[in-house]
Amino acid sequence: MNMNVSFGGLELKNPVMTASGTFGFGLEFAPYGDLEKLGGLVAKGISLKPREGNPMPRIAETPCGMLNAIGIQNPGVESFVRQALPALKSKDVAVVANLYACDAEEFGELAAVLAGEEGVAALEVNVSCPNVKEGGIAFGQDPAQIGKVTEAVKKRAGDKHVMVKLSPNVTDIVVCARAAAEGGADSLSLINTLSGMAVDIHCRKPRIANVIAGLSGPAIKPVALRCVHQVVQAVDIPVVGIGGIASAEDALEFILVGAHAVQIGTANFLRPDFAFGLAEEMEKLLKKVGASSLEQFRGSLELPL
Structure with a gap:
């Protein structure tokens, strides 16, 4: 069965991608499997300048998931281009750079740096970060800001595919999706991730130094699936599903509601080799459920009248 996926000029050999912040720059996971078995590799978030990230502790296990408040710790875009990207270029896998910035202009600058890099297939824009010029509110909670950031990146991204990563911490994710599409x-x-927190009743302190953190893992899959379903119905651009995928069945649920591809996040911490064999497992399962192709299965959910 042909598992190739193509959308918006982005070519993937299969619909399995890794989620930013869960797979390093990809090279760290090379001992656990063949990177070329992935459809796409989304690198950890990068900023114009290096970032130290948040204070420890910044990861806590929760029932059916985990909380994290890493704070986009990264060596900066120049280091990424000089050190990580050359090694990734030799791999037959689509590399997606995840962008972090604190205002629209900075997002544009970051896109411009990567626009001419041959080894970067796409740019993923993280609009869940705070806009320092607008009082710290997250871009992703304001449709107008989402549109502004998307336009700034698209304007300076050259011919790179621009993917906008949406936050679920909003009243209506469809409005946000439309703003990005229009941008x-x-x-x-x-x-x-969903906003969450955890506390320790014995020492009476938060389990995360930042107090508020991002919840991920199987616990959020129903929310993610609902969001993907709603957005697919509302916009005409492709959608990549993320949230709690821990099996081939989970992944195909996102394809069934209309996603073109999926990203694997928290499962990479539990099983570092998980993403490498997922496309093959999805293909087997597609045959088992009687699907003639990935394309035929996509968006074939039968809704009640």
């Missing part, structure tokens, strides 16, 4: 996004990825 020129080639595709959308969703969802990012």
Whole structure:
């Protein structure tokens, strides 16, 4: 069965991608499997300048998931281009750079740096970060800001595919999706983490130094699936599903509601080799459920009248 996926000029050999922040720059996971078995590799978030990230502790296990408040720790875009990207270029896998910035202009600058890099197939725009010029509110909670950031990146991204990653921490994710689409996004990825927290009753302190953190893992899959379903119905650009995928069945649920591809996140911490064999497992399962092709299965959910 042909598992190739193509959308908005982005070519993937299969619909399995890794989620930013869960797979390093990809090279760290090379001992656990062949990177070329992935459809796409989304690198950890990068910013114009290096970032130290948040104070420890910044990861906590929760029932059916985990909380994290890493704070986009990264060496900066120049280091990424100089050190990680050359090694990734030799791999037959689509590399997606995840962008982090604190205002629209900075997002544009970051896109411009990567626009001419041959080894970058696409740019994923993280709109869950705070806009320092607008009082710290997250871009992703304001449709107008989502549109502005998308336009800034698209304007300076050259011929790179621009994917906007949406936050579920909003009243209506459809409004946000439409804003990104109108801003020129080639595709959308969703969802990012849900806001959450955990506390320790013995020492009476938060389990995360940042107090509030991002919840991911199987616990958020129903929310992610609902968001993907709603957005697919509302916009005409492709959608990549993210959230709690821990099996081939999970992944195909997102394809069934209309996603073109999926990203694997928290499962990479539990099983570092998980993503490498997922496309093959999805293909087997597609045959088992009687699907003639990935394309035929996509969006074939039968809704009640």
